[in-house]
Amino acid sequence: MDMDAICDRRAGAGPPASARTQARELEPAALLERFRAVRSASLQLVSELSAEDQCVQSMPAASPTKWHLAHTSWFFEAMVLQAFVPHYRCFDARYAHLFNSYYESLGPRHARELRGLLTRPPHGEVLRYRRHVDEAVESLSSAGAPAAQAASLLELGLNHEQQHQELMLTDIKHAFYLNPLKPAYRRSEPAAAHSPAPLRWHDHPGGVQQVGHAGAGFAFDNEGPRHAVLLRPFRLSSRAVSCGEYLDFILDGGYQRGELWLSDGWTAVRNQGWNAPLYWEPNGNGRFNVYTLSGLQPLNPGEAVCHLSFYEACAYATWAQARLPTEFEWEAAAATWSGTLHRADPIGLHPEAADVATGRPEPMCGTVWQWTRSSYDPYPGFRPDAGPASEYNGKFMVGQLVLRGGSFATPPGHIRITYRNYFPPDARWQFSGLRLARDA
Amino acid sequence: MDMDAICDRRAGAGPPASARTQARELEPAALLERFRAVRSASLQLVSELSAEDQCVQSMPAASPTKWHLAHTSWFFEAMVLQAFVPHYRCFDARYAHLFNSYYESLGPRHARELRGLLTRPPHGEVLRYRRHVDEAVESLSSAGAPAAQAASLLELGLNHEQQHQELMLTDIKHAFYLNPLKPAYRRSEPAAAHSPAPLRWHDHPGGVQQVGHAGAGFAFDNEGPRHAVLLRPFRLSSRAVSCGEYLDFILDGGYQRGELWLSDGWTAVRNQGWNAPLYWEPNGNGRFNVYTLSGLQPLNPGEAVCHLSFYEACAYATWAQARLPTEFEWEAAAATWSGTLHRADPIGLHPEAADVATGRPEPMCGTVWQWTRSSYDPYPGFRPDAGPASEYNGKFMVGQLVLRGGSFATPPGHIRITYRNYFPPDARWQFSGLRLARDA
Amino acid sequence: MDMDAICDRRAGAGPPASARTQARELEPAALLERFRAVRSASLQLVSELSAEDQCVQSMPAASPTKWHLAHTSWFFEAMVLQAFVPHYRCFDARYAHLFNSYYESLGPRHARELRGLLTRPPHGEVLRYRRHVDEAVESLSSAGAPAAQAASLLELGLNHEQQHQELMLTDIKHAFYLNPLKPAYRRSEPAAAHSPAPLRWHDHPGGVQQVGHAGAGFAFDNEGPRHAVLLRPFRLSSRAVSCGEYLDFILDGGYQRGELWLSDGWTAVRNQGWNAPLYWEPNGNGRFNVYTLSGLQPLNPGEAVCHLSFYEACAYATWAQARLPTEFEWEAAAATWSGTLHRADPIGLHPEAADVATGRPEPMCGTVWQWTRSSYDPYPGFRPDAGPASEYNGKFMVGQLVLRGGSFATPPGHIRITYRNYFPPDARWQFSGLRLARDA
């Protein structure tokens, strides 16, 4: 999902939101507790980054850490506080210009590619901004149960901030990688090299399947409406493709064989000089080191391959005489195989944390985002929500591909099997890998 | 469909092609007659263009007329003659380099964006090349019924050449438009200005529907396999959107209202300075003239609007409180409403030729290509054919949108309701308009 | 000199032009004879090019042959006929838009990079345009001696057309080179391979020297005013650098050694992938073939090296422990060594025609244009002429370097030792080489 697409979801103003809102329990104390936990987690993630680190922007599609911290606060301010707190005093009226990501309806804004120039407001001022917003939300909540709509928007804001937590990691990783000093985001010991578990194929009978979200819990608007699709029988692999397997593809000339690639992918290979996933670096002995959040480490063949573009995922699948699953095949399989939905591990530092070596069935979620063979189109009956949050998802529904499953860096509790992430086909800086499918 | 994507389809080598081939009657005499007719039609289309006109390339996505004439001949040479004629003598071995469009498996080739530099071979030589190929095909055919596979590839080549016939018109129109003299491709009287027929809505019940091609006639590989889809009830408008209706959108500020647009579309509007369809020119009195194959003419409000990007089609639909149909809705409706499939008129000069004024139900096909809300993804079970023709369609299945229905410039007999044309969302030089849909 | 900069010089309106005009004999019959000869020579140059060949534009800096033919005619029309022929009837009023090169004062014009799209007016029509202009000039001349100012502008137009004659060759050569068929402009036998004459150094004492044009003959405005400069003693080589010598530079790693290059030159080497002069092609045996107006031919070590950028000329000179002469050193030397000013040969087909093998002092002019170490700045006291011709030279006096001496393709009689040609430092498609200098 485009950097900003991952930011702001829907606000719940208007009937569709209300409908979804009222369908679920909104317990004020629990919501406030969750607010504190999410807001605190953001600061925890950046605790070892300096003010300089937090200011840098490595490319237009990435944002500075400080900008993420401010933007997620602005989101609460613009969507909740200004709408529901009488006489709310904005922390700084100019911040709407600086920290609005892409909401046309909320006015003009600072150019995305210039976010890295915002040395002012200084880092400390952004922390003060966060506290200002936190206090206002606390007051709003302690003043009695907030209106259902406000509660719904608060919940949206929390999910929004969780999306940015993962982006803070992908973006700082990219910035650090471009620094010749190759600094580490956090120190940790690399996992011991291991082989992946054997890859097995699981059959699914296809047929009419219900997909999309419905029911009580939170979901983004692009996950609905829930509807039936008709699937052919298919097979899905038991785990994500591993680094070792992907290395075989490279050694077999994968990046030199045009027939394996989509036409746009082959153009990207040649124009960008791709010959391995992003962050793989030749180690001089014909193999690779991999730059991770813990710095440069030897390639671990048993880990899930990560930082692939859609093009690379497709080419690998073709080479492996397989294909990518559609998003509906993926979701139908995940619904069937529940109970192994998510890894229990806390947030890891790089995909190495994804253990594909154990032999037990790998969960569908929580290792790497998995590219699907589905363009990011609207579901039948989809309508963007009313209000500013209408711009959260709907307007990005062209030119992107759906990813499913969340990664090791997706905050716990944030992923769902109906969750639709989306990015352009050449994006590689996300924690994106693949899982194979075949016709039955 | 990308310029070249429209060129070369599958060759029929290998089982899938054979299967499709054997399913239909291949009557040698009829095939040869059709060959003569199609080849002759190409020359007829360019009969009023000079050698200079036929050499020019206005942009990388467009090709010179002469290149089209040579490339379609090369296609027969590479796919049929070299494979099925013993000791076939190539007209010029270097032409494979010059006139291969995008077949990686057939070797390196001249850069697409430099096709306009090919003043040599001269025009007359390309005509000689065509005759050389024609004679070889005649010999092959008269030597007895060609093998089923050869016949199948001949038929593919004919459909391929018909695709290029339409492209010759879109491309020369674009080149002439960029000439300040605004020359006309062919002289004709403009239709009298008129109002469109009233727009009506036709209901479709949805449900499980079969889509895609199967059976005896020719189809491209991307039209299959035929398979079932599940549709919600929907409504489809009785005709394409007219120029007059689109003018209302413009006058209502359509190009200034970001909320109507997809995000990428809004970016295109601002970066490209779009404020009307391609070829619309302000006439100084607040209205527009339209550049057509017959030159600059007054806008005719009753004609189908044409030369829209997908982005513009979407924005218009949003403004009209409607949406684009999916390609499956379109096809299901067309299957139901058969009998009015195609206009009877001969090839016209511009969309004005599409009469939307009569009040009778407009045919689904033959006016303007209609953008759908479907990304160009593979059908379930789709596999590109074996052999060089495998590159015809499959490798372009990302980043494009499906158009349905053919235009006034699509050769008679070439269109089908299962036919999937495809182009990137910002393409405007094709004869592309839209038809509206709504949820029931 | 920028493509267009070479086109249009000054018109003679106003005192400076008049002054220069009256200083020289203007004999009507001789002028008319010269007009016929120059106009005819242009057509002679293109006699073997097809209409297609004459329409093509290979890059923004080059123009189609047909455009050159029309533009030089428009120059007479705009500068002479419209100003001095009462009731002159323009051939086509729209041509001022199409064929104005860069004269802001003469109105808006067709974008330079789109000149190759002008398939209309057709080739035959441009020839009719030329005859229309020819007849009008004949009438003007036969109606009695034209006014001095008209005669002066006619002479300017002739020199202008001669500049374009050389450009027609450089531009068609470039276009043909980009065609994989590598067609030849004209067939001729390559000269036998030979060694160059020994390179000798000629001393010049420096001191106060007069440079720039004065006196009776024609000159462009940028050649004046004549003025004194102060030179240090210097040495100049007896001939241009040869292909064989330049090959030594290449084999010595010239294109891999950053220390030999100006900073911008080194950037160009890396960004453009330069590793030899334009038109040199590796022959597979570690040496080179050279694409010439007669097609691809073996490198002839005795010929003058050609198609160098200023950067390459500088790097070669540094490698040879020498430097480029300033334009004033060049001119002072040429003034001293007169009598060997120009080769007697008729126009050749490629630099091979420049015989540097004979041992006799090579003339300063007529082999290859020689880059100097002088930026193209105005002379002291320079003022552009009044009228539209003021835009001929003056406005290009930044960012370009001066070349001196004319090439084998410069029309006979067109060159002077005061002649200042100019091009940007990265231009390579002109017939540009170098001659070495050293401090005494």
Next chain:
Amino acid sequence: MDMDAICDRRAGAGPPASARTQARELEPAALLERFRAVRSASLQLVSELSAEDQCVQSMPAASPTKWHLAHTSWFFEAMVLQAFVPHYRCFDARYAHLFNSYYESLGPRHARELRGLLTRPPHGEVLRYRRHVDEAVESLSSAGAPAAQAASLLELGLNHEQQHQELMLTDIKHAFYLNPLKPAYRRSEPAAAHSPAPLRWHDHPGGVQQVGHAGAGFAFDNEGPRHAVLLRPFRLSSRAVSCGEYLDFILDGGYQRGELWLSDGWTAVRNQGWNAPLYWEPNGNGRFNVYTLSGLQPLNPGEAVCHLSFYEACAYATWAQARLPTEFEWEAAAATWSGTLHRADPIGLHPEAADVATGRPEPMCGTVWQWTRSSYDPYPGFRPDAGPASEYNGKFMVGQLVLRGGSFATPPGHIRITYRNYFPPDARWQFSGLRLARDA
């Protein structure tokens, strides 16, 4: 002068440097005192900038403050300490890669346009790096009089650092300007609005004049050799052009009249949308505010106009029926009018600090850099110095124009009348204005 061109001058290795070195007195104690003063001044300049501020890079031509601080230290390390201190221990061997600006002979280096990504080494570490270098230089100096060559290189390093002091101001100003908050570098009261002193013309007789540096004091290699030039009589205006005068040019349509501009300049005006100097902002009342180092302030008509490109300076001069002086005219005049060489004021905050209102002759130096009509070509006999410092100036001698005179931000004592600054003709972020000249 290109950002980096301003960094590193000559090292003094080899005879030419030695020659220049020995020509002047090198008093150890004075040199050390000067070292301390210059190094301290750099830190003083950045004392109010945060670590974030010091890390940002607003465009490829500008560098982060922190990078300037580190690069100037690396220069001492690479040119002096590693060459003259036995067993010198580099602070961090990787810094040569990070902080080498453009010295090909000193190895590969970090891409210029990515300097803003260097959040590591952190700000504090760069300060430690500076102290490490300072201490090593102190030790070197206190160990007895350093060798003449080392002293010469130390002096070069100090002049190099002074160049970067001005660049730190131009670069942070540019970065702050792109921040919508428009922060001020330093707070100060704007000068009261005033009118400029009347502009007068001073005659110079021309003739043979000595230009370039010779003698005892420090100079960069591009200032020599001193040599004679021949000048025509000319007139030079008594002061720089003021903001009020430049405003008249704007109000007279200066940015809409193509005939006033060089061709490349007119292209820049249209492509970049220029309609005023950099940092001028319409105030809504038809006039302008000007962004200064003290923030946005009302335009002061009496101040010297600043932040012009060469193109704008030329167009203004043409409009004023004058021209730019050549660099030799400028220098000859400055030599004549000595005694008023430099403003006595300490470093100011913006050109407003340049008082052009007093009526007394304005000094030639210290207000704004003045574009000359001289391309940056080598002087006769110029040879870059031996050693790494050979890349300091010589390799940039193409495509740039000479500026003379220093600005209010040039450190005191750093300017000379022989000083040649240079930048590309479209550069506007330097403190660049103009002074008019005319033929006598």
